[in-house]
Amino acid sequence: EPEVTQxxxxxxxxxxxxxxxxxxxxxNHLYFYWYRQILGQKVEFLVSFxxxxxxxxSEIFDDQFSVERPDGSxxxxxxxxxxxxxxxxxxxxxxxxxxxTQYFGPGTRLTVL
Amino acid sequence: EDQVTxxxxxxxxxxxxxxxxxxxxxVSGLRGLFWYRQDPGKGPEFLFTLYSAGEEKEKERLKAxxxxxxxxxxxxxxxxxxxxxxxxxVQANTGGFKxxxxxxxxxxxxx
Numbered sequence: 001e002p003e004v005t006q007x008x009x010x011x012x013x014x015x016x017x018x019x020x021x022x023x024x025x026x027x028n029h030l031y032f033y034w035y036r037q038i039l040g041q042k043v044e045f046l047v048s049f050x051x052x053x054x055x056x057x058s059e060i061f062d063d064q065f066s067v068e069r070p071d072g073s074x075x076x077x078x079x080x081x082x083x084x085x086x087x088x089x090x091x092x093x094x095x096x097x098x099x100x101t102q103y104f105g106p107g108t109r110l111t112v113l
Numbered sequence: 114e115d116q117v118t119x120x121x122x123x124x125x126x127x128x129x130x131x132x133x134x135x136x137x138x139x140v141s142g143l144r145g146l147f148w149y150r151q152d153p154g155k156g157p158e159f160l161f162t163l164y165s166a167g168e169e170k171e172k173e174r175l176k177a178x179x180x181x182x183x184x185x186x187x188x189x190x191x192x193x194x195x196x197x198x199x200x201x202x203v204q205a206n207t208g209g210f211k212x213x214x215x216x217x218x219x220x221x222x223x224x
Contacts, residue, residue, distance in 0.1 A: 031210060033212070035214075041216075042216045043151075043214040044214070045211050045214075048210040048211065054209075055208075055209035055210055056208055056211045091157070100162070101147075101159045101162060102147070104156035104159075106156050107154075107155070107156050
């Protein structure tokens with residue numbers, strides 16, 4: 001059964017450093033999403049991406065964040081200058097339609113020191 | 114502002130003891146309401162999508178229902194392996210595809 005994959009599973013970085021979180025969505029999906037979940041808190045929407053552009057972003061997704069689909073398979077989230085409060089689990093998700101099932105990846109745990 | 118509230122925060126059941134989880138939502142036009150299951154340290158796992166009031170969907174011991182203001186996830190004769198956090202999320206019928214999650218209900222089923 002196809003699944004969303006994410007790398008790395010755990011990323012430790014120093015405050016102020018840039019990180020890139022990588023995702024490989026399911027191959028025939030067209031809609032892509034990034035979410036974050038701070039430990040013990042709710043899943044928070046960051047951004048949705050369709051037709052090679054951002055379709056919506058949340059207040060959290062400020063100028064420090066960017067997304068890219070550099071080729072036909074990868075979907076990346078870049079945080080330019082990490083802050084302590086960026087420490088969280090980051091989930092990628094993909095779906096075939098906007099209201100269809102969103103399949104989530106296993107997540108990348110980001111720890112900012 | 115679009116909002117999702119889930120109750121209770123935590124629910125402890127004996128194996129076989131049926132119950133319901135509640136998801137109340139406020140959204141400017143509902144595009145879809147989603148139920149997910151999340152195990153500790155894992156990504157949410159899709160359970161159901163509901164689109165309009167009156168709709169119901171079932172899968173094994175789970176049944177999801179939808180009204181204009183809330184959704185229920187009914188768990189019939191739960192087993193210990195049903196222990197998890199159950200998340201409700203909504204997507205509004207406006208603009209992009211922002212999906213708003215509730216805080217979840219942590220379900221514990223004791224054998």
